[in-house]
Amino acid sequence: MQMADTNEITINLLLLGRTKSGKSSLGNSLLGSYEFESQFSPHSVTKECRLCAVSIPHFARRMGRDMCLRLQVLDTPGSLHSSLNQEEVKQKVRKALAHRFAEGLHMALLVLRADVPLCEEDNQHTVKLAEDLLGPTWKHFTIIVFSYGDKLHEARMKEEEYFMSAPITLSALLENVHNRYIFRVPLDKTLHEERAILTTRILEFVRQNSYKRLQFK
Ligand SMILES: Nc1nc2c(ncn2[C@@H]2O[C@H](COP(=O)(O)OP(=O)(O)OP(=O)(O)O)[C@@H](O)[C@H]2O)c(=O)[nH]1
Numbered sequence: 001m002q003m004a005d006t007n008e009i010t011i012n013l014l015l016l017g018r019t020k021s022g023k024s025s026l027g028n029s030l031l032g033s034y035e036f037e038s039q040f041s042p043h044s045v046t047k048e049c050r051l052c053a054v055s056i057p058h059f060a061r062r063m064g065r066d067m068c069l070r071l072q073v074l075d076t077p078g079s080l081h082s083s084l085n086q087e088e089v090k091q092k093v094r095k096a097l098a099h100r101f102a103e104g105l106h107m108a109l110l111v112l113r114a115d116v117p118l119c120e121e122d123n124q125h126t127v128k129l130a131e132d133l134l135g136p137t138w139k140h141f142t143i144i145v146f147s148y149g150d151k152l153h154e155a156r157m158k159e160e161e162y163f164m165s166a167p168i169t170l171s172a173l174l175e176n177v178h179n180r181y182i183f184r185v186p187l188d189k190t191l192h193e194e195r196a197i198l199t200t201r202i203l204e205f206v207r208q209n210s211y212k213r214l215q216f217k
């Protein structure tokens with residue numbers, strides 16, 4: 001944990017997932033501002049990795065001191081990209097991780113659309129990308145973020161029902177990542193409201209992991 005003599009905790013987060021899964025949009029909610037380009041489009045919008053950071057003052061109190069949370073978020077081009085092949089995506093992310101997160105990564109947020117079933121191809125591309133980039137301990141440093149959680153609400157489906165009818169590929173993945181998941185429901189919230197919800201959940205997972213960081217050589 002980077003808080004020795006400072007009142008600041010730094011958390012490094014990586015956005016991973018298939019193109020159009022909602023990575024940049026999630027990044028904007030985490031940052032509380034529209035830093036990453038995110039839009040409806042028939043092509044993949046994010047072509048390069050980009051790091052953005054935000055400092056959130058008075059985030060918590062520890063031993064009588066006000067703590068500031070510094071979030072560093074690395075946005076990436078997705079798998080099944082419309083103009084980059086898988087190897088190009090992997091190389092760009094690998095380089096950015098080594099360059100931007102020399103101090104290590106706290107958590108990768110693997111973004112999956114809640115309204116699109118996870119199929120074997122996703123395992124081979126998207127989940128494989130996380131495995132290849134993060135190495136053998138990837139399972140300890142990955143959180144599944146379901147985007148389009150608003151669709152779940154719209155269909156009046158509860159999370160338990162969703163998981164009961166989910167394909168085995170998804171149950172297996174969740175089991176692998178120690179059942180760490182978050183549903184995003186962005187539509188009825190401001191960026192700041194959503195940031196508060198997301199950071200609380202993510203910090204819980206980071207704390208359960210004893211603030212461990214995955215190192216890249
Ligand atoms: N309703 C809803 N729309 C979302 C959600 N997440 C993302 N979107 C929309 O989906 C579109 C694509 O989102 P992006 O954040 O650009 O997705 P991306 O994974 O960064 O896409 P590329 O960079 O193009 O690969 C945008 O219009 C977002 O507003 C969500 O949880 N719910």
Ligand SMILES: [Mg+2]
Binds near residue numbers: 025045
């Ligand atoms: Mg993007």
